[in-house]
Amino acid sequence: MTETSLSDMPQTAPETENDRRAKRNVAVLVLAQAILGSQMPMIFVIGGLAGLMIAPSPAMATIPISLIVFGSMTTAPWLSAVMQRFGRRAGFFAGALGGAIGAAVSAWGLWTDSFAIFLVGSYLTGIYMSAQGFYRFAAADTASEAFRPKAISYVMAGGLLSALIGPQLVKVTTDATVIPFVGTYVVAAAINIVGAALFLALDLPKPAPPAHDAPAGRSRVELLKDPRIAVAIICGMVSYALMNLMMTSTPLAMVGCGFSTGTAADVVSAHVIAMYAPSFVTGHLIARFGAMRIVGLGLFLLALAGVMALTGVELFQFFGALVLLGIGWNFGFIGATAMLTQAHSFEERGRVQGMNDFFVFGCVTIASLASGFLMSTGTDVVTGWNAVNLAMVPFLALAGAALIWLALRPKESYA
Secondary structure, three states: OOOOOOOOOOOOOOOOOOHHHHHHHHHHHHHHHHHHHHHHHHHHHHHHHHHHHHOOOHHHOOHHHHHHHHHHHHHHHHHHHHHHHHOHHHHHHHHHHHHHHHHHHHHHHHHOOOHHHHHHHHHHHHHHHHHHHOHHHHHHHOOOOOOHHHHHHHHHHHHHHHHHHHHHHHHHHOOOOOOOOHHHHHHHHHHHHHHHHHHHHOOOOOOOOOOOOOOOOOOHHHHHOOHHHHHHHHHHHHHHHHHHHHHHHHHHHHHHOOOOHHHHHHHHHHHHHHHHOOHHHHHHHHHHHOHHHHHHHHHHHHHHHHHHHHOOOOHHHHHHHHHHHHHHHHHHHHHHHHHHHOOOOHHHHHHHHHHHHHHHHHHHHHHHHHHHHHHOOOOOHHHHHHHHHHOHHHHHHHHHHHHHHHHHOOHHHHO
16 A cells, blocks of 8 residues: 555545644745755756866766766765655755765865776765755655655755856856865855754654564565556656756867857756756645656656757747756656655555665666767768757657656556
8 A cells, every 4th residue: 555545536535733843844945945056057067068178088078977977976875865764854964964065075076086086076966966856755744745745845945046057157267276166166165064954943743663563565566566666667767867968068069069068058057947947836836737647758858858959049949948948857757756755555665766766877877888888970060960969859759658658557446
C-alpha cells in the first residue's frame, strides 16, 4: 500500500489545517533554494572557465562541471539513507558541509594551480547539489495530498531567485583576488556556512526508530517493477538530461555562429528564468489536471525546443528554443517528482528518492559529457548543433511511450 492515492486523476481534496506546518517548511526551503542554491549558477558559470585556466588540455576544461554532477549522482543513495534514518535536517547539514569544503578545496586548487585538487573540490560540491535535490521531497513530507504538488512547485520556484543572485555574485567576485575566480569559490563556501542556519527553522518529523514488526517496504528491485515508479524515473531522467544536453551546447553553438559571449549569456539567462518562473503555477496545474498530463506537456515542449533549434541559428531561434527548453524541463521534472511521491510508502521514501536521483543525475552526467562530443561531430558548428538536437529524439520517444503505456494500464494493475 502507498501513503497517497494511487490514481493520477486531478486532486480536488481541500488543503488541511496541518498545511500550516508544511507552508512554514516550504518558506524555509524556498529561502534555502534561493540562498544556498545561488552557489550552483555561480559554479556552473565559472567552472569551465576556471578549469580552462589550469587544465592540462582545453578539451578537459568542462570535466569539473561533469564531476559535480557525478558527485551528486554517487551521493544521492547514501544521503537519502542518512535522511531516512536521522531526518532531513541532518542530510541538509551534510550537504552544506560538503558544499563548503568543496568550494574551499576548489579555491585551493586554483590558488596552487592544481587541476587534480580542483577536481576533488568539484566532486565534493556535488554533495551539496545532491542535498539540494532533496529540498523538493522535504517540502512534500508534511504536506497534505492536495498541497503536496504546490509545495514541490514553490520550492522549485526558489531557483528563480538563485538564478538571479548567483550571476550577480560572480560579477563582483571574479576578479576580487589576484587569481581569477578564487574569490567566487570563497564566497560560495561562506554561503554554505551561513545558509545552513536556515535548516534550524525546519519543522520536519524526525524518523522514529522502526518497530521490530514494522513493515520494511519493498526492495529496490520490487520498487522498480512498480509501473508508476519506473515511468516517473524515466520521465525525470529524460527531462533533466535533455535540458542539460541542449543548455550546455548552446554557448558553444552561439559563439561558433558568430554571436558574442554576452549574447550567449543573455540566452542562457532567459533559459534559466524559463526553468523556474513557471514553478509558481506548475503545482496548481498538477493539482488540477494530474501529474501525468503535465509531464506529457513537458515532454512535448522539450520536443518543440529541439524542432525550434533545428529550424536555424538566428538569435530569435536560440532564444525561442532555450525558453521552450526551460519550460519543458519545469513541467517534465516537477511533474515526474509529483508522480514519484504518489507511488511509495513512507518507509520506502529513502530507497525510492535516493534511487531516483542516482539515475537522474547519472543521465545528466552522461549528457554533459555527450554534449561536447556531439558538438564536435561534423564539419562545422551548425552540424554539431543539429546533432545535439537530433539526439533528443529517441529519448523523448522512450519517455513519451512509457507515459502513454502507463496511462493506458488499468489502475487496478498497480494498485
